[in-house]
Amino acid sequence: MKARYKRFMWIAIGLLVIAVAVTLVLRAFNSNLVFFFTPSEVAQHKAPQDRVFRLGGLVTAGSLQRQPDGLTVKFAVTDTVQTIPVSYTGILPDLFKEGKGVVAQGKVGADGVFRASEVLAKHDENYMPPEAAEALKKAGHPIEGKVFAGQKAVVTQTPDKR
């Protein structure tokens, strides 16, 4: 074998070894790479107990309640299996909406309510003009957005408020 092809082989083997090593490391660190926990994971006590963590999911339609002080909001986060009540004092991001994705950082209190110190809106991968979204909704095919990894299509439609 020519020297140059030998070198090429060594590079290929080296790269393969690194790729395998990285894959194993990433698998080992899997839980630490998770940006947020889903309500199901929290219910199964997979989320840290007495530490701050992030909770991600969909804002349950119809759950948003503004408190009399004007700043505190209460809502529920769901992954369609489990639902966790959340309370937050502060300004919500523009894309925060019932039925849409959200990631909240905070702790679960003794009463089971997740007290968020920060709320981020999670956007989905769908982009379209408002008319198209309206037409889809009318036709009975509301836009489905993916909020968490491995999520099966979840209808994120807000019920009509009329």
Next chain:
Amino acid sequence: MNIYKYASPATFYPLAGRLIPWFAVLAAMLAAVGLYLGLYLAPPDFQQGEVYRIIFIHVPTAWMAMIIYLVMAAYGVMALSFNARLSSMMMEALAPTGAMFTVLALWTGALWGKPTWGAYWVWDARMTSTLILLFLYVGYIALTHAIEDKKRADKAGALLVIVGSVNVPIIYFSVKWWNTLHQGASVSVTSGSKMASMMALGMLVMALACWMYAIAVALARVRAIIIERELENGGAANWLNTLNTQDKRQLTR
């Protein structure tokens, strides 16, 4: 025709010079068309309104950041296995452009993140791995400049880039593998496009413009690198003298 003909700096130098204007003009034209499509013809988004228009810069630059790194890694493999000098020079020429695209992707992403998510920056897998990509680009530039001997610098740089290339699939698939704040891919080979066609078209034209820009800039930079290295070698006089007068004028300037 010998396909290795243009692997030599002496023959590649004039070829690159002839190609640059074509790619530069194409880049400018495509950028003009892409911006017109994206900023005037594309409709606003049903959730984000006008803010989403950052994707016409953000997505193409993020793609280029990843693609240029892979191209550099491919050149790195050629440089190491075939001792190809021009490959090392192409790596050196591509690195600053790749770093610039990475900075643009991170920066435009931050500007979009504040109004939509509510935060400029979060440490999720997509963003963290993209930041690592920037460190890899900067690390390559720093490493190759820190070693005096050009041959050893090229070897070390090629190794760094090849090893670092495992980061690119991590960036791309991070939104699939883990729960991230960053949304999944709107356009992909396997599942098609989840965008209105005018939006996707604007984005693709802008991506082509970025490609053409990157090629033009890399070719211009590699010409400078060829001259620089040949002059350092001292043995360059032979073919540098055969260049046409216009090229020579550039040299003496």
